[in-house]
Amino acid sequence: MTTHGRRTSVAALMCALATTHCAGSGDSTPSNDEASPELVRTDAGPVRGAIHDEHRLFQGIPYAAPPVGPLRWRAPEPAAPWTEPRDATRPGSPCPQAPTAYSPIGSVDEDCLTLDVTTPRSVDPERLRPVMVWLHGGGEATGAGSVFDARRLAVGGDVVVVTINFRLGIFGFFGYPGLDGSGTFGLQDQQAALRWVQRNIAAFGGDPGNVTLFGESWGAFAASAQLTSPDAAGLFHRVALQSGFALADYPAGTFYPGLPALPPFWSPAAEVQATGEALASEQGWVEPASETDVALERLRGAPVDELLPHTARFVMPAFGGAVLPESPAEALRAGRFHRVPVLSGATQDEGRLFVALFYELAGASVTEQRYRELLAEAFGEAAEQVEARYPIDAYGSPALAWAAVITDRVWWRATHEQSLSLAAHTPVYAFEFADRDAPAAVPAPEGFPLGAHHASDVVYLLDFVGEPSGLAPEQQRLSQQMIACWSQFARAGDPSRPDLPPWPQFRGDDAQYVQSLAPGDGGIRNVDVVAEHQLDFWSTL
Known part of the structure; x- marks a missing residue:
């Protein structure tokens, strides 16, 4: 493949x-x-x-x-x-x-x-x-x-x-x-x-x-x-x-069992075109050796229900054309982007949602033996180093240990790198959403707390139509504070307000610190995400 x-x-x-x-x-x-x-x-x-x-x-x-x-x-x-x-x-x-x-x-x-x-x-x-x-x-x-x-x-x-x-x-x-x-x-x-x-x-x-x-x-x-x-x-x-992932790459098994290691989710236009051509031929939508105009006319006539089963093959933007001349990953790293202020961050436990959905709830529970197998598949000879940094005893279960590995290696490594790349050229305000009691996006597997999982921050800014947010009083207060910060950023390019805890700009010698967003008094504060997510360790592998 x-x-x-x-x-x-x-x-x-x-x-x-x-x-x-x-x-x-x-x-x-x-x-x-x-x-x-x-x-x-x-x-x-x-x-x-x-x-x-x-x-x-x-x-x-x-x-x-x-x-x-x-x-x-x-x-x-x-x-x-x-x-x-x-x-x-x-x-x-x-x-x-x-x-x-x-x-x-x-x-x-x-x-x-x-x-x-x-x-x-x-x-x-x-x-x-x-x-x-x-x-x-x-x-x-x-x-x-x-x-x-x-x-x-x-x-x-x-x-x-x-x-x-x-x-x-x-x-x-x-x-x-x-x-x-x-x-x-x-x-x-x-x-x-x-x-x-x-x-x-x-x-x-x-x-x-x-x-x-x-x-x-x-x-x-x-x-x-x-x-x-x-x-x-x-x-x-x-x-x-x-919780963006423009610079992320993915060790084997990141999202679900058997998934091979993946590079960043940006595709050269030629690859996307080759995939489309192969699919059209496989499905008989296009006659062999058809002229481009003829082929496209036939493809535009294909029924929606025939196309939808193949949608997962086309979920990444293509670069190499007018819209994206180069891979955004490379452009961001090189400083080739629009100079606008950026608010950037992720959740504290990003990976738990994926482990819950595609491992625990899918009947592929992460046992102690499976945890070591996953580490070997993802990191090869470095598996023992990773296990030493993420021992099962420190997290309470093999599944939670594997979720912590995914969180730090995939999401936080890439989020921190992107914030650093952006901050070299434009004001950046970095955050970590850290309410570990946030409403669950999926049913929580038994003995597997979802924590501040991927997408758990959304209901603190936006509701889903017809669904109550499910926020407790202290979480409602956090929601009001986050709405104040996001709207102030939209108003002035800086999320800081006199009635809220100070939010320092992400830059210079303090670039390991980001604003932690959690309920309760003192829940909004600066934290060291480099230490919390072991980013110095991941930078060596």
């Missing part, structure tokens, strides 16, 4: 009255109406959202044309304009995806390039608010911006929040010889959404000159890509990265 095959296994004046259609006005300038705050005019047409006690919500707004038929696997095109107020009280469809053990969403609808806007209820045309654009996680094969409820962040932080749906998997990152933009269509969707924000967000009370791009997991990974994309220049002014 090729390296790429191994890697892929795994966003005019408004009509004065709501009944007015604005047809024939001749003015398409996006605008807001103080008398009718539920009605906003975008550059494509007016939208009518919903007004709640403390916030306004506009859902399912098209930021690009549906990428269907001849527009499949093309750069996003402008949405068709409309004249009558468009209902914006329901979310748009998630992009095509199959349900998984960690995401119940299923969709076969390619008409999915929509976004939602959440704002505080008050409208002040003289004071535009900071804008925060959310990129969801999900391994680039699952998820949707529309499943996130941003009211707490918008109201508590006094910001405008935009959540977006973008093409995923085989629909977002497919490649084929001669296909312009191979492996980057999902990234291009995100850029189209950011351009929509530049053109329209002032009508919703947001400041297009103060946009923060933030994301978690694959969303943070994508935000790192946008940091290095020439086409994204000027589209955002700060970036917040939560």
Whole structure:
């Protein structure tokens, strides 16, 4: 199997009255109406959202044309304009995806390039608010911006929040010889959404000159890509990265048993194109030796349900083209990225979620013998050194010891390196989410505490639609503090506020210290993550 095959296994004046259609006005300038705050005019047409006690919500707004038929696997095109107020009280469809053990969403609808806007209820045309654009996680094969409820962040932080749906998997990152933009269509969707924000967000009370791009997991990974994309220049002014992995590589067995060692999740365009060509031939979608135009026409006609089973082979952006001229990993290390302030961090126990899902809950429990086997598979002759640093007795079980190895070697080694690379050129504020009693993202296996696991920080900023956060009183206080920090960062490029514990910039001789975020008095404080996650040890292997 090729390296790429191994890697892929795994966003005019408004009509004065709501009944007015604005047809024939001749003015398409996006605008807001103080008398009718539920009605906003975008550059494509007016939208009518919903007004709640403390916030306004506009859902399912098209930021690009549906990428269907001849527009499949093309750069996003402008949405068709409309004249009558468009209902914006329901979310748009998630992009095509199959349900998984960690995401119940299923969709076969390619008409999915929509976004939602959440704002505080008050409208002040003289004071535009900071804008925060959310990129969801999900391994680039699952998820949707529309499943996130941003009211707490918008109201508590006094910001405008935009959540977006973008093409995923085989629909977002497919490649084929001669296909312009191979492996980057999902990234291009995100850029189209950011351009929509530049053109329209002032009508919703947001400041297009103060946009923060933030994301978690694959969303943070994508935000790192946008940091290095020439086409994204000027589209955002700060970036917040939560549990991203732009610089991570993966020892064998990192995510699930039998997975070989993997390099960083960036693919040369030629590899993505070769994978697409081989798949098209295997499935009989394309006749042998077909001309490129003929082959692409046939591929664009393939049914969604025939393509979806192969989506996991296309979950990594391709570099070597206009969108990503070089691997973002190399660009970030070399300092070739947009100079914007960055908030960057990870959770204290990142790896526990993966060990819980793909080992303990999957019937492949990590026993003492299996722990040593995993260390040997991952680290070869250095396995004994790793075991000496991560003895089972120190963690309470072989599974927790293996989770600690994954956390430190994969997530924290890469997170710290990325923060160092960024901090050499731009202000960085680093953090560790450390609430080990955070609500669980999956059922906790017996005797296996999930701790501050991967994605456990999300509900401290955003809710899932229809689901309570499950936060206890002290955790609610931490959530309010984190919302204050993230929104202050969006407002000023620095998360520090007089009413919160000081948050020093990550730099110089103190680059091993990051802000720990945990509940309770003294829960927000500086900690030495180099010592906590044994990064000096990992730098020697």
